[in-house]
Amino acid sequence: MPKTSQELSAPNSFLTLEHTGAQVRLDHFLHQQFPEISIQKWKQAIGTFMVLIDGRPGRKGSIISNSARVSLPAWLPASLAPGPPRADPSIKPVIIFEDDELLVIDKPAGIHTHPLNGNEIGTLANGLIAHFPTLNGVGFSPLQPGLLNRLDRDTSGLVLVAKIKKSWEKYRQLFAEKQLTKIYLGIVHGIVAAPLTIDAPL
Structure with missing residues (x-):
């Protein structure tokens, strides 16, 4: 049965994620699961030994393998996630x-x-x-x-x-799906002698 939001916010409630696939660093795996939280913040959280790999505390630089189970306090992602930007009325879109x-x-x-x-x-x-x-x-x-x-x-x-x-x-x-495309215009200095196409990564 899915846990309620009240249960997930309880101090002793844990969230468990199972990794499937190639080996990956623990902080990168957590960033993939919660992309709004930076890798740096996950490193800091891992350093507090609150993130477990198969029941054992993970460490900075830990590598997890296929079928590894990663557990963390259910309240942790919300505490690490950034809030919305501060409102700045001086910026008028x-x-x-x-x-x-x-x-x-x-x-x-x-x-x-x-x-x-x-x-x-x-x-x-x-x-x-x-x-x-x-x-x-x-x-x-x-x-x-x-x-x-x-x-x-x-x-x-x-x-x-x-x-x-x-x-x-x-x-x-x-x-x-590339149904929307972006077009950039550049300002150049000098005189272009003839039409040309520059096809290179920006």
Whole structure:
């Protein structure tokens, strides 16, 4: 019978995960199971000996094999997971398009798309949470509310933001199937003598 949320939050409740496949480092395995939690945070948690491998405390650098059983306190993932970005009303997203499912935002150069931790401000995601608080919980990570794509700090352009979880899943699938494509325009210095194509990884 599945455990209730109250049972999972009990101090003595454990969550057990079984690994199937090739050998993998314990911290990487846990990051695969809980991608919103960084490998560094899992390393710190493993260092407290709260994560068990087949009943024995795991250690930093531990390798787990096929059929290994990894146990950890059921409350641990929630305590390690980052919260949503801090709301920053000073970042005002420029909306190019909006409907019930999607926002298209014009991100300026000079700001990051999202923060790396819950205390950082000044990113597009901080502005999104301030002006669209219902984005909290939508998307891959709490620090990336609704974001379907990202742009580097010095790159300006369009960022797609799903307003609800169902839309986020739909558009991520379209990206995965290459039904949505990205086009980048670059500013170059000098004169191009003839048309040319540069086909190289960015």
